[in-house]
Amino acid sequence: MSPNSNAQATRAALAEWLKEIRQDAGLTGQDLADRCGWHKAKSSRIENAKTTPSDADIQAWCRACGAADQAADLIAANRTADSLYVQWKRLHRTGLRRIQESYVPLYEQTRHFRVYCSSVVPGFLQTEAYATALLSSIASFRQAPDDVADAVAARLTRSRVIHDGNRRFAMLVEESVLRYRLGDAEAMAGQLGYLLSAMSLPAVSLGVIPFQAARSVWPMATFNVFDDKQAAVDLLTAQVTVTAPGEVAMYVKAFADLQRHAVYGSRARSLIKDALDTLE
Template identity: 85%
Template sequence: MPTSPSSSAQAAREALAARLREIRLDAGLTGRDLAVQCGWHPAKSSRIENAKTAPSDADLRAWCEACGAPEQAADLIAANRTADSLYVQWKRLHRTGLRRIQESYVPLYEQTRHFRVYCSSVMPGFLQTEAYATALLSSVADFREAPNDVADAVAARLARSHVVHDGARRFAMLVEESVLRYRIGEPEAMAGQLGYLLSVMSLPSVSLGVIPFTASRTLWPLETFNVFDDRQAAVELLTAQVTVTAPGEVAMYVKAFVELQEHAVYGSHARSLITSAIDALG
């Protein structure tokens, strides 16, 4: 697995810093010369060029102007914003509520044809019922002290889940058995959610595996992650959402998914685990 959850973001920042250094060298300027022209402390140029300080849009424009390359500013600003989006704190994403982040995934979902989903703590978002999603997102809003727009966020989550039923995509989903047992919401909500899992397993586009508590493991339970068409992975941490785009790192998540699949059970065995979880609700 990646050595740092923000390694893709750091790699993107380092690539941007390298481009800035090349622009400065092409202009025949030293770091001090650049700082003088931009009106900065000399240390600022060094910190930006060594990817220790993220430049602002204004910093990038000033850098390019000082180096006689103003035409490069727009591309650099776009690259900087992309790097910034790879590791984003939930606090920042949820500052205006939860609905907007639910809706922001729609373009990616519409473009993706093959989804790999691994969940170790909660039900896959694609498969959540209204009652389960309401209980879960209410907890999220409370814990992260986000504006309470849970009803709208749940509606947006359910609306984007239509992709599971349109038949144009493939969904390979894995859940740890613990996901079936963790009680999110009232027992009735959990029973409804588990019952929905049983019904969705019959969809031809869905492959749902459950990794039993008793599985003899070669790979430990991981953080929840999604892989989209081998192009991108999304990883959910407690404090941040990580977008992984470096091909080598995406390949590691695909490798982990394939290995986790070997621990899972499917069909009647998976159904029996789900049914057992329903019975345990009493």
């Protein structure tokens, strides 16, 4: 699906959600219109995704149906329909450097980062050699213009925020991340060695979820939560941005649940050193 069609699908889902709220309240379209002070046709257009509701429309709709607590989630989804799902092909059409730089404003305004990675080392902690291997693979797979060197430099520059004591970085990786080899043995050794040193940074908390952990939560797609306001999820074909408060809260909950499976300190160091020892 194109970004535009996904935005349309999001708006259709939003319209259906509003319709369900009205039905759950036992109201007809006319009842709703009377309570909101507008024509019945407006309710119909909104429910059929022919008219995009304003923030005020959503608030009035929810109040009329006794569902004011759902207004914030609906407004957030409505505001970001065009950016909820964006194909990597679109983001990478001019290369990888620009997308690296686009995150800088978000990183600068965020104070609490939650990062969960199931397949690669978190971008904040990637070395130059590891990032080069990873971004080269991405550029090749997605047939993006080759600006890998510039993209790596931009990634390393934006990652300097981990040295800012005014921010907190809670990071979780599956043990598999330590074992998947990107680049040659030297690049992986440098990357694993950097993880060991990064664990001593005052702003960084790095946990590793062992293979043997008795899990109540399954391994998930990589995601990031920025403060408690926004989450980003990496899919194979697209980047998904989540801003609805209820959905962001689910990612915060997922992170907390995954955290309970992780080991820290000396136990995490032991897993990283074990991975280092297996390198040829």
